[in-house]
Amino acid sequence: MPRKLESDTIGMLLTDVSRLLRGAFDRKVNAMDLGITPGEARTLVQVAVTEGIKQAEIATRMGIEPMTLSAYLDRLEAMGLVARVPDPADRRAKNVIVTDKADPLITELMSGLREMMNAYTEDLGDDGREVLRANLRILRDSLRRLDPCLAGREKGAAE
Template sequence: MTFKRSHSATYLAGLLARNLARALQERARALGFAPGQFPVLLELWSEEGLTQKQLVDRLDVEQATLANTLSRMERDGLVERRPHPSDRRAQLIYLTERARAMEDQAKQAAEEADAAELAGLRRFERELMIEYMRQAIERAPQK
């Protein structure tokens, strides 16, 4: 069997993810965040005061990766850690005012990145592609 990259979902998804991240990076830099921080911001815009463990579970990332991301976000003034009221080992993650203020612009930047990368597709094709992606993710075996 001959492996064809142009027929490999794994290969194509990786390229698309890289292209989308690059498109978001250009827009995010002006706002003061990195594409890798966007999923964390989305979770915290939805619900603040989560523990690092809750974020790891929701984002399905490695603990060390999230710890590094949160450290950079804290350094850059996007999040702050507060003591957990009942678990001395845990900290709660909250957005700063700066991060809260950029929510609409950051979401708009992501929409613009999507539109730029998928510009050659008709609306129904974009919607169908996103629906297929959502279905594939939902059907993937859980850890």
């Protein structure tokens, strides 16, 4: 008989929460009717958070293929929400920045996402949210520091 695995391990819980949050994010973005897809919204948020890093690094952070990211960026750039600029250290590479035109959209998007997250984390209370946030930062930093595949690859690692 196959062995039943524990479902409440940290890894399993994080996987479930991540999957559920992604679905909730997608539904929220669609309901907000912002004129962008959930994938484009994730890209816009990532660009705003990591302003000026290379496209390849953004794709890695998002866990998507560079070609998928490129399609999202093409559409966002066509709408005037992001711009690709030459990387000063590597003329072949492009860095991505948000434009001023994106500010109102990002403000509206982040307001909706904060509202969503507040609803989902309400039962934690303010102190519980802070503890969760602090512990997730510790876990993220440990992964960046200890995983040989990640060490030194992500901007902001172990700063």
